Amino acid sequence: MAGGRNTASAAAGRGPVTISFAGYNRAWAGWIASRLERHGLQVSMQRWDVMPGTSIEQGLRDLLLSDGRVLVVLSEWYFRLGPRDPEEWNAALREVVPAHSDRFAAVCVTAASLPSAAASLAAADLWGLGAVEAERRLLSRLGVPASRSSAGDTLSAASGPRFPLEQPAVWGGVPRRNTRFTGREALLYGLHQELTAAEPGAAVATLHGLSGVGKTHIATEYVYRFGPEYDVVWWVRASERGTLREKLAGLAPALGLVTGREYGERLRAVRDALRRGDPYFRWLVVLDGADQPEEIHDLVPTGPGHVLITSQNREWSEHNSALIEVPVYDRDESVAFVRRRAPRMDDADADKLAEALGDLALALDQNAGALNDSNMPVDDYIELLRHGADVEPNLKVAADFQMTYFTAFSILLNRLREDKPEAVDLLRLCVFFAPGPIPVRLLRDLPIRDVPEELAGLIEDPLLWNSAIGKLAQWSVIQSDPQETDTEESAGSADVIQMHRLVYQAVRADMPREERLSYSRVVRKLLAAADPGRPNDTRLWPRYAEIVPHLEASGALGSTNPDIQLTVLNCLRYLTASGEYRTARRIAATAVEIWPRLLEPGHPRLWDLLHNQANAIRATGDYTTSEAIDRRAHARLSADKGPNDLLTLRAAGSLAADLRALGRYGEALDLSQRVRDGYGELLGAQDPRTLVAQNNISVTYRLLGRYRDAMQLDQQTMEALREQLRDRHNLTLSSENSFAHDLRLLGRYEQATSVQERNAEVHRTVLGADNPQTLRAEHNLGLCYQRGGDRPRAANLLARLLERCDRVLGDSEPLTVRVAATLSTFEREHGDLDRARELGESVLERYRAQFGEGHPYTAGALANHGLLLRAAGERQRSHIEVEDALAAMARTLGEDHPWTLGCALNAAAARNFSGDPESAGELSRVTADRAVAGLGKDHPLTLSCRIALATDLRNLRRRQEADKIEEEALEALSQTLGPQHPHTISARSRSRPYWDFEPFSS
The missing domain is CATH 1.10.8 (Helicase, Ruva Protein; domain 3)
Structure with a gap:
């Protein structure tokens, strides 16, 4: 037995080893790797970095994907990444390590307490030992034979990493290690690669970035992490030339150089010794805070060693230093x-x-x-x-x-003020834009009158402007980046500058009140001058996207200037049209608080503001709030201006939209017709406002189940919009989408798909893939594929569409919920029942919370959920829900509405499954007759109702009548949808038909 253990131990000692270590313990990992390689083992190093959202258990299992053994270098840092709860670590260690104890080994390099389950790793303790004993314990833990270990003791360590508990031979000025140092792993290893890969005499790297970003701490961590690779580490504060000379000269005695007492002589001796690499070849000199490269660049050492510089000044790139930018934390x-x-x-x-x-x-x-x-x-x-x-x-x-970061920024601003006052003027202008990218075009391309004199000179003089930009970028106060452009014409106009938000605060705090007022006024005028004045023109949306972020920071929402107020309104229109509903709602709410104090009661711009606010609120699904706003506005305008005033008609149209969303379709239709007639009388039948009002009537027809009326009106509207606004206008595209929707609802699936494929493609081209109107068009296309029987394309489109809606709009936006409802019904029939149920229950819950039990959407979602329960085998509960859905839909919309007929189709099936064929047959007959009367004898829903009737008659042993009805329905399905359509095939196989509720866009 003993011989067997020795054989296994020797075998383990010969196998490959993967060292898993926290970045903080890189020095230990490097030393361990060098020791094992000297004893003939194949070694690889794997930095432990389990990201948030990834389980520790999976991270440990991933280590086992390597060949041979895994040697874990244990310290408190190994368990800090995340940070993670100790119990999560304990659970993961208990689950993974005991089952693979032959694969895991460990060494401990700390005196700190570790999670209790770390005991499963049986770590060899290396802390507080000398190099020889630490190596003996390491090799023993891995089962390396003692004879080989003894031979290893005699090997020279001159060319390998130093034992981590032993400092380099020369060590001076290095700050204490930051025990809270966090992250920066990629930056540290990139810095190490930069220095080690450089040619001798060229290994100079500069960490540059804004004051307070952590450059010095990164340099300190680099020294401790990679220090064992050097024989000399010398840290120098390099803010002034005199200090740098003194501290570098102080390296002479540490190097054992015999010199005179003069700084110059000692400095020359040090630089010569470093250049020659004598007495030490591997050296590192850190120049911390070297912000004046033009004053000290000639003092930077050269030779086989490495120089690491920290600086706010990127001009080090002009002095043969590699620049490594230090960003803010992730x-x-x-x-x-x-x-x-x-x-x-x-x-x-x-x-x-x-x-x-x-x-x-x-x-x-x-x-x-x-x-x-x-x-x-x-x-x-x-x-x-x-x-x-x-x-x-x-x-x-x-x-x-x-010093606080406030003080650090003040020092930086004072330095800039002395060196380049124009740069501070530019900063003061920039801080009245929002933090984040500021398009240079907004600052440069537009003529400005009555601006402060210093700004006028700066804006009008390109050389002065570029010099100021360059100085700010040089000192890492701003980032100046060219943006990609689509045309040569726009090249150079899309450059942006940006600064950290704390710099904003520091600059603003440094400005007297009168200067703040003056500079913010300039920015507001710049924004108004940049307004292209056509917020519905999709080609101009990038211009509005540049303006919107700066409205609040510039004080535009509180301006009394009519031009600036118009810009605010145009931005709100753009935001709603482009789908940025929540931003529009936030900006509108702020303006609604302020503008009544700036404008007379009843001022047209106040009504414009309320109209845009209601549009944004409605778009987010908060219909009760938008209805209250629109109803108050309509009542007030009707009283003040009469029912046929343009402002009154606009308010009426908005109120009708609210009523449609709230399920009050009859009221909405009456109001929409009055709006259309009013616009037609005032503006003419072909005015875009009249046509939009006409479109809203067809939307209401659709919700009322009057699909043929909707299609006829939509076709008329679409053709008029094409004539007035052309094919690619967003209103024309929306009308075409509605027309395809009508075709689909009428069962003309092939024609609907043909129209909608083109419509969706043009939407993507004109509005962009993530515009809500594009997403609505793709939702319609997905339903065209689904109803037309192209299930693979429907599955692919709908699944991706829900992910995009969730990402772009959020999971509670009306369109996202509608897409979720569609995907749920599709998954129930053709995919994952659990996924279908998850989505369906989420939709039902949202509609109940949003509308209550009396809304058609809630009834429809309940009907869909009842089908889910039936598919899951919960027939009793399913029967209750489909009956409740039928009753609710009939109360809300009447017994002849297509949605009620669909609910009745499902309820008849539930009654049949529950053993009540007489009631099922009676309901099926009434439903089929109503469908013929309302939708026509060849509509897909009518034919489904007749197939269901045939099934119920057959259950009642009335086979002759059942066969006749079934034969007629099958013939009609073959002619209408085609013999190979899934509905036709399903009916031919006598599968019971069902109806899925589809929420419409209101």
Whole structure:
């Protein structure tokens, strides 16, 4: 037995080893790898980095995909990534390690406590040992034979990584390691690659970025993580030339150089020794805070070693240094860092703080420290930050950086003011735009009058402008990026500049009140001048997309200037047309609070504002609120201006839209007809407003089940819009979509599909793939495929469409819910019943919450859910639901509405399945007769009702009558839909037909 164990141990010692380590412990991993390779083992290193949303258990199992054994380097850092709860770690370790104990091994390189289940790894403790004993324990844990271990002791370590607990021979000025250092893994390893791959004498890299972004901490972490690869590590504060000379000269005695006492002599000796690599070839010099490259670039050492610079100044690229930009934290990194800095905060609070502070490392550190020492609720503190409150006195300042980020920004602004005052003027202009990209075109392309003198000179002089932009970019205050353009004509006009939101705050706080008023007024005029004045023209939407983000920051929503107010209204129209409903709703709500104080009661722009607000609210599905707004507006305008005033008619049209959405179709039709007639009298039958009102009548016809009337009116409207606005106008495309919808509802599936395929393609080209109107067109196309029997194309389109609607609009938007309802019915019949049920129950729940039990959509969703229950085998409950749906639909829409007939078709089936063939047969006969009268004898729903009637008559042993009705229905189905259509085939096989409710766009 003993011999067997030794054989197994030797075999394990010869196999490949994968070292799994946290980035923080890279030095240990490198040393371990070098030791194992010296003993003949094949080694690979795998940095442990289980991202949020990925299970620890899966991460551990992924390690087992490698060949040979997995050696885990254990420390508290290995378990911090995420951060994850210790119990999650314990559960994962218990689940994975014992079953694979022959594959896992571990060493422990910390004195800190670890999750209890880490004991399953049976780690060898290397902490606090010398290199020889640590190597012996390492090899022993992996079963490397003792004789080979002894031979390894004599191997030279001169060319390999140093033992991590031993410092380089020369070590000076390095800050303490930041025990809360978080993330930056890709940046650190990219920096290491940059330096190690450089030619001798050219290994100089500069970490550059905004003050407070964490450059110094990254450099410090680099030193500790990769320090064992160097014999000399020398850290120098390099903000001034004199300090740099002194600190570099101080390296002479550490290198054992014999020199005189003068700085110059010692400095020359140091630079010569580094250049020659004598007495040490592997050296690293860090120049921290080297913000004046023009003053100190000649002092940068050269030679076989590496130079790492931290700077706000990107001009180091002009002095043979590779630039590595340090961005703000990724959000996951911000959250992890804040939770380490302030343990009382959970992920959600940390995310809010990171959002408010723009993920800037220094600001996160100081504010999280303040919060951790305070009892103030996190939300209250974040509100203070958002409103620009003075939180500076309570910030937690670290010992190694004894100034707040406010002070750091003030120093930077003062430096810019002395060096390039025009750059500060430009910054002051920019801070009245919103944080984020600012198109340069908004600043440059438009003539501005009565602006501050310094701005006039800056805008009018291209050389001065470019110099100011260059200076701000040089100091990492802004990012200046060229954007991709579609045409040569627009090249250069789409450049953007952007700055961090905390820079905004610092610049604004530095401005006197009069200057703030003056500069914000300039920005508002710029926005108004940039307004192309045609918000419904899709070709101009990119221009509006540039303007909208800056309305609030510039103070445009509180302006009394009529031109600026018109720009606000045009932006609201654009937002609603392009599907940015929630942004439109937020902006409109702010303006509604302010404008009544700026304009006289009854001013036309107030009615314009309320109209746009109601449109945005309605688009989000909040129909009760939009109906209240529109009803008040209509009543007031009717009283003040009369029923045939254009403003009154517009308000009436909006109110009709609300009524349609609320299921009050009769009222909506009456009001829509009055609006159409009113517009026709005032503007003429061919005016676009009249045609839009006519389109709304056909929408109501469709909801009332009057499909033929809807189709005739939609065809008339579509042809008139093509004549007035051309084929590719968004109103024409919407009308064509409605026409295809009517064709489909009438059972003319092939024709509907032909029209809608072209319509959807033009929508994508003209409006873009993610515009809500495009999504509606594709939803209609998916239903055309489904009803036409092209199930593969329907399945592919509908599944992708729901994902896009959810991403673009959100899961509660009306269109997303309609698509979910469609996909649920499709999945129930042709796909995944569990997925169908999940979607169907979500739709029913939303409609109940939104409309209550008395709305047709709620009844329809209940009917669909009843079919789901039947498919799942819950027939009793299914019967109850389809009967309830029938009763609700009949109460709401009447017994002759197609939706009621569909519910009756399902209810008859439920009665038959429940053993009541007489009631089923009676209901089927009445339903079939009503369908013939309402939809015509050859409509697909009518034929389904007649197939169902034949089934019920056969169950009542009235076979002769059943066969006659069935034969006629099958012949009609073959002629109408084709002999190979799924409905025809299903009817021929005597499968009971059913009806799916489809919510319409109102």
